[in-house]
Structure formats: C-alpha cells, structure tokens
Amino acid sequence: MAAGPGMGWPGLFLLLMTTVASTQSQGCPQRCECMAKLKSVACQGKRLSALPDSISSDTRLLDMSGNMLRWVEHGDLLSYPRLEELDLSENIISVLEPNAFSSLQNLRVLSLRGNQLKLVPMGAFSRLTNLTTLDLSGNKIVILLDFTFQDLKSLRNLEVGDNDLVYISNKAFLGLVGLRQLTIERCNLTSISSQSLSYLRSLVTLRLRYLSISSLDDQNFRKLGGLRGLEIDHWPFLEHISPHSLQGLNLSWLSITNTNITSVPTAALRSLAHLTSLNLSYNPISVLESWALRDLVRLKELHLVNTNLMTVQPYALGGLRQIRLLNLSTNALVTLEEGAFQSVNTLETLRVDGNPLSCDCRLLWILQRRKTLNFEGKSPVCAGPMEVQGRALSAFSDSALFDHFTCQKPKIRNRKLQPVTAREGQVVSFVCRAEGEPTPIIFWVSPQRRRITTKSTGRVIVLPEGTLEIRYAQVTDSGTYICIASNAGGNATYFATLTVSALPLDAALMANRTYYTGDLNETNLNDTKVFLKFTLDLKTILISTAMGCCLFLGVVVFCFLMLFAWSRGRGQHKNNFSVEYSFRKVDGPAASGGQGGARKFNMKMI
Ligand SMILES: *[C@@H]1O[C@H](CO)[C@@H](O)[C@H](O)[C@H]1NC(C)=O
Ligand SMILES: *[C@@H]1O[C@H](CO)[C@@H](O)[C@H](O)[C@H]1NC(C)=O
Ligand SMILES: *[C@@H]1O[C@H](CO)[C@@H](O)[C@H](O)[C@H]1NC(C)=O
Ligand SMILES: *[C@@H]1O[C@H](CO)[C@@H](O)[C@H](O)[C@H]1NC(C)=O
Ligand SMILES: *[C@@H]1O[C@H](CO)[C@@H](O)[C@H](O)[C@H]1NC(C)=O
Ligand SMILES: *[C@@H]1O[C@H](CO)[C@@H](O)[C@H](O)[C@H]1NC(C)=O
Ligand SMILES: *[C@@H]1O[C@H](CO)[C@@H](O)[C@H](O)[C@H]1NC(C)=O
C-alpha cells in the first residue's frame, strides 16, 4: 500500500506478461481468457457454436456461458478429464446425450441454466459422483424422469426452478442422498408427491415457490426428518393445509407466504416444537385466534405482515414464552392488547406501524415500553382518537400517560326495566345500547346462562347494534336476560325479564312443529300458509297416532300370548300380572300430544 502506484504499475505489467506467456505455451483459445494459475478458461458471450479447440487438457474451470452451443455430446468433453466447474448457462442447448458428462469424474459444479432443454435423458448425469451443485433452472423441462439423478450421491444443491415442469416422477430424486438444498419454483406442478421427496434424506432446506398446488395433504413431507427450513411462497391456489401435512418434520423455520389460506394452520403446526421463526405474511388471515400458536413453545419470531389482520384475540400469542420479535406491520389492527401475549416481557422488537391504531388504554402497555421496545425506526402512529391523530407513540411525553391513552367504561342508555309478556310463537326483542370509549361490545346471557353474541345463530340472536331478538318465543324462553356491554374500560350490565304464555294446545303444537321442522322462515311466515301447515299437521298426527295404536295392540296381544304360553309351560297358575308399555315417540307430534309421558296398562288375567 505504502509503495504507491510508482512501483505497482511495472509489477502488474510483469504479471500480465507472464500470464499471457504461460497461457500461450499451454494453448488458450483465441477469443477466450485464460488464467494459468487457476487453470481456468473463460469464453463468455463469444457467439461460439462449439467448444473451441486448443483448450488445455488440464483445465479445471471452463466457462462457456452466453454462447450458441446447441448440444452436448459424450465426445465433446472427453479431452478435459480434470474439469471441476463447467458453466454452460445461457446457451441454446436442447439435447443432452446419455453419458454426456460421464468422462468428467472430478466435476463439482455444473450449470445448464437458461437453455432449451425439454427432457433430461436417463443417464445424462451418470458417473458424476463428485458433483455437488447442479443448476437446471430456466429450461423447458416438462417432466423429471425416474433415476435422472441416480449417480449424484455427492450433490448438495439442485436448482430445477423456472421450467415447465408438470410432473416429477416418483423416483426422480432417487440417489440424491447428499442433497441439502432443493428449490422448485415457477413450474406448472399441481402436486409434489411425498414419495418423490422421501429419497431426500439429507435435505435441510426446501424452497417451493410460485406453484399452482392447491392443498397440502397428510404426510406430504414425511421422511424429511432432517429438514430445518421450508418455504412455501406464491401458491395462489393454496387454501387448505391438512392437520397432518407437516407431520414428520422438525423445522426451525417455516414460511408460508402469498397463499390463499385464511387462518393460521394451528393443527398442522402442532408437531413443530422446535420452530423458532414463522412467517405467515401476505396471506388473507384477518383474525389471529386465541391460542392459535400454542404448541410453538420455542418460537422467537413471528411475521404476519400485510395479511389484512383486523383482530388479535386474547391469548392469540398464548404459549409463546420466548417470543422476541413480532412483525404485524401493514395490517388493519385497531389495537393490540397486552392480553394477547403469554407475557410481553420477552418482546424486544415490535412492528405495528401501518395499522389504524386507536390510542386508548389498550395501547398503554406499548406506550410504557416505547423507550425499550425496538420499533426498527418505525414507531406506531395513532389513527385516533381525534386529539392525538397522526402522532407517533415514541413522540409522547410521560405526562401523556394520564392525558391520553384512557378508556371510558361503557354506559347503557335507557336503563328502564323491560318486563315483557309475549305469547308463544311471537317475536320478542330487547333493546340494549351502550356508549363508551372504545366502542363497547354487547352480548347477552340467557336465563340458561348461555352466551348470545352477534355471532350466535338460530332462533335467538343479537343484532349488530346490540338488540336481542327471540323468534318463535317458547314458554321455556321465559326468564331474565342480562345484557353486558364490555370494553377495555370495564363492563356495564342490564336486565330484562320475559314471560311467555302458552297458546292453546293445537296452536302450540303448530308453533312447535313449524319451528322444529325448520321449513318456515321469516319470509314465508304468513297466516295463510301457517294455517295450511297446521291442517296438514293434524292429519299427520291422526295417522301416526292410529299407527301407534295398531302397533301397540299388536305388541300387547303378542305379549299376552307369550305370557300365556310361559305360564302354561311352567305349570303355574298366577292370576295377576301387569304389562307396562311405554307409548313414546312414534312420531314427534304424537309424542308431544301425549305430553311426552309413558302410559301404563294394567291387565288382569284369570
Ligand atoms: C472426487 O474428487 C476427489 C478429489 O477432490 C478425487 O480424489 C476422487 O477420485 C473423485 N472421485 C471420483 C469418483 O472420481
Ligand atoms: C405453464 O404455465 C404457463 C402459464 O400459466 C403457460 O404459459 C405454460 O404454457 C405452461 N406450461 C406447460 C408445460 O403447461
Ligand atoms: C382465494 O380465495 C378467495 C375466497 O375464498 C377466492 O374468491 C379466490 O378466487 C381465491 N384465489 C385463488 C387464486 O384461488
Ligand atoms: C429437532 O431439531 C432440534 C434442533 O433444531 C434438535 O435439537 C432436536 O433433537 C430435533 N428433534 C428430533 C426429534 O429430531
Ligand atoms: C416473510 O415472507 C415475505 C414474503 O415472502 C418476505 O418478503 C419476507 O422477507 C419474509 N420475512 C422474513 C423475516 O423472512
Ligand atoms: C417487518 O415487516 C416490514 C414490512 O414488510 C419489513 O420492512 C421489515 O423488515 C420486517 N422486520 C423484520 C424484523 O422482519
Ligand atoms: C367484563 O366482563 C368480562 C366477561 O364477563 C370479564 O371477563 C371481565 O373481567 C370483565 N371486566 C371488568 C373490568 O369487569
């Protein structure tokens, strides 16, 4: 360095001279560059249509990329048995002959990327036992045949991406016992069989990108026990991940991104107890459900970027005792409550920027940690309430803890008691409106202590604004209903009492029948139709009752005869016995006609 350019120039010149001299002595093809020391010959982009003559026979590195080679024959390479690296990428090779490379037993790296290969004939790579890297990407290969790679026992990296692959034969990968990395991408594959993967016993990283596969089936990756990383990216048709699809794997990182899955595949993740990093970004997952990741006890990093995430439920991150990094950047979250975590104390890096956050008491825990948490320079920004809109969390002073970031307990409006009396079959509704900051969630508790929310379905529902609606009221619906308005600030409750009076029996039967058959709904609840239905039901009842009676008499007669025979057989003379016959459930209506009871018949025999 200190010698300066004055001494450097002649030195370099001398070196150049000797290089040229030495390559000339061993023969360097005219348009190529040769380095004697490395024993390399580089003929990139020289429009050559065949291997040039006069390549030294002890050449170790040969770069023929970007030329016009059309095929590779066995004879072409016979004279260079010392080759260790051969680059034939970006030519127009469409044909490989069997045994094309078999004379190159020292070959370690072979690139055929960006050619016109449609098929790799069996035996094309035969005897390349020292090959460690093979790049076949960017060709037009449609199918990988059985035994294509069978001699490549030292191969560690294989690239077969960017082909027109539609099928990988079951034994295509047979023999690749040393393969550690495999990338398959941009193909028209619609499935990857577990059998074809099962030969890759040493595989550590598997990348499957830009594929049209629509589901991951059970045991898809079994026998890949050494796999540490699996990437599934850009599978637009993937919607279903079967619960046992990842069985047999022991991954430390998993990435399922840019697919069409709408929820965290909790069941499939169950077996991955050693997973430390999970990337589920760019999937349409709008809710992170409670305990969705509960079995990932060693997880340290979770990425859910740009998934349109709207809700992180309480304990969504429950079970993650070692979580250090959480990236929820660019989503639709209004809040992220401390209750979502097993513990926030392990958290070091948190990205929640790019979310419409409401800066109320629910985010207080982040505010309190704003100086120690790493936001990677992207502090969360308040989207509301009005007075703090647009302010970054890291910009608040300590006094903000008391001025802002507060919540207001829900208050229920119109708290007058609502005792309601209704007749069976009517529609009953109870109003419950509450205000508070943040907007309270309203749910109801029935007299049977059942929780009724806006998500409940059936006869008793809660309308979006909080009104409880009971359709086709029944006597059993009577009792006290509790409305609970709840937000992060607390709860407010309110009671409503319902008394349902029974209709005369026929009408009650009708109401019951129509509800339980489920063939009446709001749109056709119409007096005329109801009446028709009722007459029809009466017929059914009569017929089924009649049938029940016949059946009953038949059974009684049969029993009678049996008993008679029995008493005769035993030679005993009992003069008194009773037959009990329960006359339940011939048909729904008949049973309800009898009030669901059992009838007892006593008989005397003389
Ligand atoms: C593989 O390469 C090593 C040297 O790196 C050599 O000794 C050995 O013979 C080669 N194996 C075969 C089967 O040619
Ligand atoms: C693969 O899919 C691409 C795009 O859908 C299509 O252009 C190409 O023809 C397909 N190739 C084969 C072999 O089906
Ligand atoms: C993804 O899922 C949505 C809804 O399930 C569906 O409408 C859409 O077509 C799917 N996209 C693809 C590429 O299959
Ligand atoms: C799973 O991998 C971890 C390392 O990531 C290793 O410590 C553990 O023993 C492996 N478990 C099994 C069953 O192979
Ligand atoms: C998660 O996946 C997305 C999409 O493939 C990628 O852009 C991002 O870098 C990944 N994140 C990490 C931490 O690997
Ligand atoms: C989190 O996601 C953002 C947005 O994609 C990305 O820029 C950032 O690098 C991610 N952070 C980490 C630690 O992965
Ligand atoms: C509000 O009610 C819910 C559900 O009943 C309960 O889990 C929660 O602890 C209550 N919160 C307060 C502040 O009372």
Ligand SMILES: *[C@@H]1O[C@H](CO)[C@@H](O)[C@H](O)[C@H]1NC(C)=O
């Ligand atoms: C209505 O049907 C249900 C179930 O079948 C039954 O429990 C109930 O007693 C019936 N009510 C009337 C009034 O028949």
Ligand SMILES: *[C@@H]1O[C@H](CO)[C@@H](O)[C@H](O)[C@H]1NC(C)=O
């Ligand atoms: C109600 O019944 C009508 C006609 O029978 C049907 O078209 C409609 O989908 C039903 N509505 C519901 C909510 O079941």
Ligand SMILES: *[C@@H]1O[C@H](CO)[C@@H](O)[C@H](O)[C@H]1NC(C)=O
């Ligand atoms: C009841 O049904 C009759 C006859 O189908 C129809 O004319 C009438 O509009 C219906 N009434 C209602 C409220 O749907």
